[in-house]
Amino acid sequence: MNLKLILPAALFAALIVALFTPQLVRAQTAPHRIEVTAKRFDFTPAEITVKKGEPVVIVLKSADVAHGLSFRDLGVNVKVGKGQTKELAFTPTKTGDFVGQCSVFCGGGHGRMKLTLHVVE
Ligand SMILES: [Cu+2]
Numbered sequence: 494m495n496l497k498l499i500l501p502a503a504l505f506a507a508l509i510v511a512l513f514t515p516q517l518v519r520a521q522t523a524p525h526r527i528e529v530t531a532k533r534f535d536f537t538p539a540e541i542t543v544k545k546g547e548p549v550v551i552v553l554k555s556a557d558v559a560h561g562l563s564f565r566d567l568g569v570n571v572k573v574g575k576g577q578t579k580e581l582a583f584t585p586t587k588t589g590d591f592v593g594q595c596s597v598f599c600g601g602g603h604g605r606m607k608l609t610l611h612v613v614e
Pocket of ligand 1: 560561595596597598599600603604606
């Protein structure tokens with residue numbers, strides 16, 4: 494074995510690992526999971542705050558009939574059947590306050606069934 498070749502190769506390998514490991518660790522960080530319960534005619538919680546650029550998963554659970562959650566300004570929509578749970582994964586790319594609306598007609602109070610999403614820096 495030629496040590497003159499092995500040493501630079503080992504240093505190079507160590508450098509590559511040092512350079513890329515932090516990114517790998519960050520990429521594998523679990524997204525922020527937020528559980529939201531939909532029930533005629535509210536979302537609980539009614540307000541959530543997330544960070545811009547940080548992956549988020551909204552775990553939407555229906556406690557009664559079919560519901561949905563749509564953020565038109567963010568281009569996201571998820572529908573849950575009666576008693577079901579579904580996940581909505583997205584990464585907010587702009588800051589601001591976004592009003593999500595139930596996207597499945599669920600009765601007389603459907604129109605006022607809203608959830609406010611605050612996206613902060
Ligand atoms: Cu509804």
